[in-house]
Amino acid sequence: MNLQEQLQQIIPKERVSTNETMLQQHSRDESYHTPSLPDVVVFPINSDEVRQVVAYANENNIPIVPFGLGTSLEGHVIPYEGGISLDMSMMDKIIEVKEGDFLVKVQPGVTRSQLNKELKKYGLFFSVDPGADATLGGMAATNASGTTSVKYGIMRDQVRDLEVVTASGTLIHTGGLSAKSSSGYHLNGLMVGSEGTLGVITELTLQVYGIPEKIMAARASFPTIHAAVDAVVGILSAGIPIARVELVDARSIKQVNQHSQTAYAEQPTLFLEFHGNESGLKQDVEFTKDIVLDLGCEDIAFELDSKARHQLWEARHNLAYAFIHGFPGKKLMVTDVSLPLSELSEAIIHAREAIENIGLDGAIVGHVGDGNFHVLLMVDVDEPEDVKKAKQLNAEIVDDALDRSGTCTGEHGVGVGKAIYQRREHQEAYDVMQTIKQALDPKGILNPGKIFTKNSL
Template sequence: MPETATARPAGLPAARNSEGDQMSAAHSALLNTMQQRFGERFSISTALREQHGGSEAHHTPALPDAVIFAETTDEVAEIVRLCSASGVPVIPFGAGTSLEGHLVATHGGISVDLSRMNEILRVSPEDLDCTVQAGVTREQLNTYLRDLGLFFPIDPGANASVGGMASTRASGTNAVRYGTMRENVLSLTVVLPDGKVIRTGGRARKSSAGYDLTRLFVGAEGTLGIITEVTLRLYGIPETVSAALCSFETVEQAVGAAIAVVQLGIPVARMELMDRGLVAAVNAYSGLSLKLEDSLVFEFHGAPAGVQEQIELVQAIVEENGGKNFEWASTPEDRARLWNARHNAFYAVVSQRANAKGWSSDVCVPVSELSGCIRYTRELLEDCSVPAAILGHVGDGNYHVVFAVDPTNAEEMAAVAAINKKMVRRAVSVGGTCTGEHGIGIGKIAYMREEHGDAVDLMATIKHAIDPTGIMNPGKILPVA
């Protein structure tokens, strides 16, 4: 399928199958060296390699030759130097929550698991920033920050690692107010493909000193280096938090209300679309009883008076667009239940079909084009033979479709791929992007040149300059030359 086309860097072996190809003597010697160096933190067990070479999504797994659990930046640098000397690929691994095949070992190699690099190194409440190791998860960080009256708002749903979130330029439900990882990463510690360790910036909130290397590595998906430490912006926990769900007779009404909220500049923290198919799936999966209509979920942050003003303005806009049945989640428990149900949307859709895998695609378009694109997507889904639902962070024009697929059914996979292609091409044609937050991985490579044109060649030049032997997470982002 075109969605899984991958590039083969010069000097690397051909892509491996799930069993792996014959290893060279040098490759075997490297594995022996690493086993002696890392002991029980080195593994070639099939079960562990399967865990690190696949995902919960539909992409065909491809296993690494070994997995190493690193614990320090120096260890990561040592691993990379050894792999570089032998021309062996390196695939960074965080929490394993990515959806576009970022972790698939298309050319074998070493999966470097950073999950044990989970220390919160520094928090500065006065400066509203912190530095953490890459394996720290967002929930772990927010639990630590809670007693300081602070939080980190980027919430992609899954309990992803901070390093992985930086690598994929993640965002999520709070992006409409707080932005994405691009806006919230101040600096990085990165191990380059030759094993050299660099810092990409400092803690100042702005700088005019040289190239913006931080933004170069945020979103690079491990193809330019391995992120081992991240310095993040933090925010004060809002004095008042309130959430509400409202329903509409049509998805166009819901999107119209969302667009009006954005255009009026109302600073809602979250504004999520759930179509009625998703509401039905969420009700069944999470034991809720939400009305089976197209719905918007809002969350408001701020001082009591400010939150009340936001609520009144949004209610008026919703009613003008045909919205009704406001249901308030006034307690922390009610809000947690509502947002957990929304975050479990992927599993809710997949659970509608026995032994299914999830295919989750996302696009992002200018807000003015959102209604037309979602309407077009709904029309595409009318003839879809598998369970599917639309959801999205409509406040910033980002929406998703989740399909429950059988990866062994070639005809079915081709049909879903055709829907995905039409949805993506419509988004790109109106000035949007093939992915708003999932990243490229192997799943969206086919659309890179369509979206970026000759700029892809500049990306390839940067990749070759930093990683001339192509060992860093090969087969991701860049299309076949």
């Protein structure tokens, strides 16, 4: 029997596909990285099916690549060695909401918006907001974060427990329900961000939060990047519990105005959001206003109305799509570095100069409250010189971040795009990571070629 027929002994045949369109859909993510077809796509509906498929793949040395919605940005889900694309989208059940514990238990195919729609009934919300409506399994696999991480933390901070299928087909739990534990190794932290290279996530228990009584958004314009970043440091130094603080450069604002029909001043701009009760929020807003005006803010506008707030954040979240729609036929390339706050403004200015010097049209946005920024580039992937310049720019930005004691990826993950920087960033610790990989996946079937380059294993 061929691979498809063998898998149909485990999974009903209607959920095992070699249809050409289906293979194409699972050959790529939203990155610029070259697509590659899997041999077969499998749609499990429960942990036991995942366990059986992984055990079969391990026994027969067949690569297996978990797939969520394909929103990743560094080629994480591209099956460069063929094999099985394990599509988790049918594992989309919200298993239990434990509102008294501020916890929720979900399958990995549940999306962020699906979860928040259900949690709203309980007066709760899930905090991690990467922009894309990604699956929670994929968000855990890449240790996603986004606009709210400055207040609530990143994906790793929300994970209380994971159910994971290891390469041998063993089902394990990496944590528990208690808020803290000093027992054993921190396997949650190991699995979150491992990008499917150590195991397949089949269930997540996540921390959730009460919906704030009041939410206010603001938009503040500055004459320079330096002034904007100084304002962020001033806000954080004052202890203001800001929920979101996003930097959008002048080029980005121009694209926002074209796409969203807004008329914002084309200057470096901070998008801010405050969560709290009515009296506390009023104090936070006034204090923030004083700080940013003292640090060079030229215009600040506050929005309490939910419709106006939504419009403001929709403009920020849709920025990537504003570029995609504005440059038909090109592919979006997004860089992703994170630095200490003291190095952030100089790194952003360096990135802006690098964009100009290399002759590409690019914009800069960032979750500047935690030192993370991105360069957005529209690349003609059929034009070798365009691709060469984009890769050169990415390398220059990463090298600069590492020179400043930063990281090559703040939230998108390593995948294939950032694998070449792992040795330089982690040095001897990289050997420890390889040892862990070898111990948990000795045959190398789990998402091969991701995080580790081939010659590093």
